Amino acid sequence: MLPSSGSSKSSKPPSQLTKFLVCGLGSLGQHCVAVLKDYGVAVSAIDLILPQNWEVPELPNLLDDLAIGDCRQAAILEQVKIRECRSILLVTSDERGNTEAAFAARLLNPDIRLILRSDKQNLNQLLSQNLGNFVAFEPSQLSAAAFALAALGDQTLGYFNLEGQLLRVVKYQIKPGDRWCDRWWVHGLNTRNRRILSHTANFSPLPKQFYEWEPEARVRAGDTIVYIEVASSSYSQQAKASSVKQQLHQAVRQGIWHHLKQYISQFWQWTYQYQTRRVAVLCCFTVLILVVCGTILFRWEYPEINLQDAFNATATLLLGGYGDLFGDIKPETPLSFGLQVFSLALALAGTAFIGVLYALLIDLLLTSRFHFSSRPPIPQQDHIVLIGLGRLGQRVATLLQEFKQSIAGISNTELDPGILPQMPLVVDNIVSALSKIHLENAKSAIVITEDDLENLEIGLMVHAANSDVGVIIHSYDQHFRDQVARLFPYAQVLCASALSAEVFAAAAFGENVLSLFHFNNTTVLVTEYFIETGDTLNGLMLSEVAYGYAVVPILYQHDKHESVKFMPAQETRLYVGDRLIVLATSLSLQRIERGEMAPRCWQVQIEKALNQDAVFDGANAIALISGCSLAIARKLMNNLPATLPQPLYHHQAQHLVWELSKVQVTAHLTALKDSNSV
Structure with missing residues (x-):
């Protein structure tokens, strides 16, 4: 989840202003400029000194104006025409400087939108309430979720919480025998709690945008489906339950002995981590045997x-009571010589084990006394290795612990005991540490040091040590990231600055970005809209919003006093005051900002209706799904065969054909010859 940005609904700056100001041209600032220019707006920048390293090589040519100086000074802000700017992005590494510059900018331009780089969440909340039109983010928190999710190596691509409901994005490969396999069309997988984001047949290239899938495609084994769901009613939970059931059946078939040996082996590995554990187990096992014998x-x-009585006599001997049984007074019942020798052995063994017990107790007390400075042992298998524990690395580790993942860290320097105290840690040279981290049994490795080349070197070393380990590499340079990703496809290379910049840029246009995740090398933003007069979304049906701008509506609320609707119906029409949350790429947000909808390229030809009820119901379906007036729809249905004059999007038109077939109306799709028809 992204940090709270204060007030979720704030007045937007005048939309006619198309000039934006970026203060600070470090890695994050440069990427913010590049993303903003993709929106087609004018961008100016301020920095204390002229950057020596342009991570975005073409950036000097992208800037409309560049001022060298302190962005906290009114004269410098006036130099880049602050009064004409719609938003200012304060992304220097100095949080106090960012805050002071925000005050100076607001005094010069009361309507300007303030986007701040800051980790002081309480102060940010207070500033948002008092200043208004203000939002603050911390880059490591923005990008940490992408690194953590990439390291899981399972089906989960993203997760976020909306209105107390956990939503997650799942990537699932269809297997033979799955309940979806060979039984469903792709469109049939959409439900009230699920939306399909992507479907690719076996060996097909992965799409870059939503809705690049064929609704009538049959779900086959080997296909890959990406979908978002409300987790409480997830197919994945059912699949997990089914998997557990299959494992139980498999356990019965393979026999209990196989699993018993596995549990014994795991228990023995647990005792191996501490030698005192093994000594204690051996002592207890030996005493138990002696008691029984x-x-x-x-x-x-x-x-x-x-x-x-037999047990009491044995216990007395083990507790050092040999003299009580065989003292000066002879026992009433004479004992054989062999049993007396065994009794002496019991007494000696008991004395030895009591000494061991005292030693173990003292060791335990001493260990617990200094437990505050100790860390757990390195996991043996199925763990995630985190190399580099700076600010971003620590945030990633925290998220992985929240995911209940087994992790182990590597650092060149000792961490403060209060930092991630429950994380196993190896403090050593990274090359040496890799041999101590049980890399051969690890699930994945995240490399987040301060140097791109070092990250690449370590990533290659990890892959050479174990080619089955998932490798996630952090890069500060987007160009370097693209090259490495193409040359080493087994590695996931993420640029934290590029990920964060998309959120900062979207916020500059007044959008409230709630979360983000990585999907097919594309950043997807969970974005909240409040429909206002003049918005490009006002008056549109959700089907037009979805297919026209390539976004996925996942939450709709007509009024703040009404309940929210997850995965809302496509026929819902937006009005002023409505709240809408969508999944969108940066390109989609740019198109919404400019009002550039994709062309409608399909028409529906209606052939016949089987009866009069079909004519009536068909007209209702046409008006509801296409958005045309009911009068036009009834006139059309009374003059069949006919073609709906209003062009539609492919998925929208296909949906209309399905609904018409349910009410016994025959129809089919035709592609417009002029693909630019609107």
Whole structure:
């Protein structure tokens, strides 16, 4: 989840202003400029000194104006025409400087939108309430989720919480025998709690945008489906339950002994982590054997005594009571010489084990006394290795612990005991540390040091040590990231600055970005809209918003006093005051900002209706799904065969054909010859 940005609904700056100001041209600032220029707006920048390293090589040519100086000074802000700017992005590494510059900018331009780089969440909340039109983010928090999710190596691509409901994005490969396999069309997988984001047949290239899939495609084994779901009613939970059931059946078939050996092996590995554990287990096991043997021998030698008396005699000997049984006074029941020797052995063994017990207790007390400075042992298998524990690395580790993942860290320097105290840690040279981290049994490795080349070197070393380990590499340079990703396809290379910049840029246009995740090398933003007069979304149906701008509506609320609707119906029409949350790429947000909808390229030809009820119901379906007036729809249905004059999007038109077939109306799609028809 992204940090709170204060007030979720704030007045937007005048939309006619198309000039934006970026203060700070570090890695984040440069990427912010590049993303903003993709929106087609004018961008100016301020920095204390002229950057020596342009991570975005063409950036000097992208800037409309560049001022060298302190962005906290009114004269410098006036130099780049702050009064004409719609938003200012304060992304220097100095949080105090960012805050002071925000005050100066607001004094010069009361309507300007403030986007701040800051980790002081409480202060940010207070500033948002008092200043208004203000939002603050911390880059490591923005990008940490992408690194953590990439390291999981399972089906989960993203997760976020909306209105107390956990939503997650799942990538799932269809297997033979799955309940979806060979039984469903792709469009049939959409439900009230699920939306399909992507479907690719076996060996097909992955799409870059939503809705690049064929609705009538049959789900086959080997296909890959990406979908978002409300987790409480997830197919994945059902699949997990089914998987557990299959594992139970498999356990019965393979026999209990196989699993018992596995549990014993795991227990022995647990005792191996600390030698004292193994000593304690051996002592307990030996004492148990001696108690059983002693009880049996006493009962066998003297059948007239009961089991309790035999056990008491054995326990007395083990607790050092040899003198109580064989002192100056002879026992009433004479013992055989062999049993007396065994009794002496019991007494000696008991004395030795009591000494060991005292030693273990003292060791335990001493260990617990200094437990505050100790860390857990390195996991043996199925763990995630985190190399580099700076600000971003620590945030990633925290998220992985929240995911209940087994992790182990590597650092060149010792961490403060209060930082991630429950994380196993190896403090050593990274090359040496890799041999101590059980890399051969690890699930994945995240490399987040301060140097791109070092990250690449370590990533290659990890892959050479174990080619099955998932490798996630952090890069500060987007160009370097693209090259490495193409040359080493087994590695996931993420640029934290590029990920964060998309959120900062979207916020500059007044959008409230709630979360983000990585999907097919594209950043997807969970973005919240409040529909206002003049918005490009006002008056549109959700089907037009979805297919026209390539976004996925996942939450709709007509009024703040009404309940929210997850995965809302496509026929819902937006009005002023409505709240809408969508999944969108940066390109989609740019198109919404400019009002550039994709062309409608399909028409529906209606052939016949089987009866009069079909004519009535068909007209209702046409008006509801296409958005045309009911009068036009009834006129059309009374003059069949006919073609709906209003062009539609492919998925929208296909949906209309399906609904018409349900009410016994025959129809089919035709592509417009002029693909630019609107």
